[in-house]
Amino acid sequence: MTVETVRIDRIRPADSPRLDGEDPDHIRLLAESDATLPPILVHRGSMRVIDGMHRLRVAQSRGDTEVAVEFFDGTELEAFIRAVQLNVTHGLPLSLADRESAAARILESGESWSDRAIARMTGLSAPTVARIRARSLADGHADAQSRLGRDGRVRPLNTTAGRLRAGELIDSEPNLSLREIARRAGISVGTARDVRKRLSRGEDPIPARFLPGPHPATHPAAGPLDPSGPPTADPGPDPMDGSYVSDLNSLQKDPSLRLTGSGRFLLRWLSFHAISQENRASLIRSLPAHNKARIAYMAKCCSRWWAEFANDLEQPQELRDIPKTG
Template identity: 75%
Template structure:
C-alpha cells in the first residue's frame, strides 16, 4: 500500500454511466470511518475502484490518498472495477451492469454467459440476450466458450456425446469422471450418455440433432492435449506447453486475480525455446554455473512438490462426499 498525490491519479474508466453520486460522496464525507485505499491501475495510474473515495478526499481538502495497485491490462482493470462495484459500495444500477456486460462480451467473446453473469451480477440468460445484440454474427459462429472455472466447453455437446458413446463401447469400466474428461463433456452429460446406452437409445437426444451445427469436442479441462493423451515430457517447453500456457492466460479466474497473474508470470518463465535456452546458458559466467545449476535443481524439486500438492488437492476434492 502506498500514499500518492491526488494530482497523479487519472479518473476511472467507470462502469457507472452517470458518474459519481454526489449524495453518496456527502454521506461518506460526513462519516468518521476510515475509508479503504483506492485501487489504481499501476500502468496508467487510472483509478479502478474508489472514485467516490477520491471525491471525499478532495472535499476534505486532502492532497494525498492511500492506494493499492492493480497489475493487469486496462481491459482487465475495467472488469475488476465491475466486479468490485457489484459486490460492495454503492451498487451499480441495472443499466450500468448491462452496459458493462455488453462491453465485456465484445472484448472477451470466448467467455461463457455464466462467467460474465457472475462478474456483472446479471443472469446467464440476460448475458445471452446481450451477446445476441452485441455480436449477432459472431454468436452464431462460436463453437466453444470458457466457463467460470476456466474450462473450455463446446456450445453443442453432440460430438462429445458421440465420443463418450465410443469410449463406453471400448472401455466400459471407465468412471464417469474419466469418461467426462476424455470426451470433453460434463459428468452429468456422461451419466446421461451411459444411461441412454443402457436403455438401447442413441447417446444424442433428438432435440440436439436439430440445433446449431455440431461443434467439435474440446479436450477436457484447460489442456489442449489429444483426448486421453499422456502429459508431455518435462523437457518439452514448446508446443503443448505453449498452447496450455495460452489457455491459462485466457482463463478469467487466473487473469483477474493477483495470485493467478503471479502464477502465470512464473509459468511464462519456462516457455523459452531450446534455442533461447542454449543462448542463455552460453551467456552465463563460468564461475557461477555450478551454483546456478544447483539452484535450478532446487527449483525443479520445488515445482515437483508443488505439482504433487496440486494432485493431492485434486484427489481430495474428487472424493465422493456422503451424508
C-alpha cells in the same frame, strides 16, 4: 495490499462501469463526513481508479495533493471486472443499467465465462446475462465455443462431436470403460454414460437440443465432387414434412437399423436434417458472416453426396455391385 501515498496528479479517472459518471450528491455527503475515508484502489498498469472515484473527488475538492492508494495488478479487463464487483457489493451501488452494460462489455471482450460466472461478477441473474448474450450475438459479436464456469472448469457448449466419437467407440470397442471413452472422445464421464444408455435404448446419442447438426469434421467423406453443379436427384420433401418425420420415426424403431452401428449412423444423419424452416432461419442468422460462403460450399458438398447416395439406393442390387470406372 500495501497502502501507499500517491500524488493525485498521477492518478487517472476510472474506466467506470457507471454510465452517468460520479454522483455529485454522494461526493458532497462524503465531503461532509468526519470519518476517515479508506484508500482508493488503482490499476498499477494504467494508473486508473478501479474503486474510489467519489473519494478521489472529495480529496480534490479539499485541495489535497496526495491520496492513500492500494494498487491492483492485472489486465485492464480484470481491473474493470474488479471495479464492477466492488461497486456491486459496497459503496454507492451500480444501477441495473450499469450492471447490464458491464455484462455486455465483459461478453464482448471475447472471454469464455459462463452466464452464471458473469452474473456473479455483475450482480445480475444468469437468465438476464443469457438475454444480454443473445443480443450481443444478434449484433454480430462472436461467441466462444466453450465456457469457463464459476468452479474454474472449462466446458464445451456443444458436445455433438464428442458424442458422435463416443458412439463410434462404443460400437467398435464395446468393452471400453466409460472413463476411457470419455478420454478419447473429449467429453465427461457423465456424457459418455449418457451416450451408452441412449445407444442401449436404440436412441440417437445426440439429444435433440444439440441439433441441427454435428461438428463439420464428422461429415462422411463424399469423394471428389463438383459442388457447384445441381444435385443429380430430386432432394425430396422438406425435412419437416409430415411424411418425412413419420418415416424417420418408423426407421428408428426398426431393430435392423437401431441395433447396428451402420444403422445408427444412418439414423443420426437422417435425424440431423429434420429441422424446421424456423430453426433453419434462426441458424442462418446466428452464423458469422465471414464463414457463410465456406459453410454454403460445404452444404452443397453434402447435398451432392446425399443425391448420389439416393441414386445408388434406387439402383437394382446387380447394378450397384458393378465397380464404377471413369
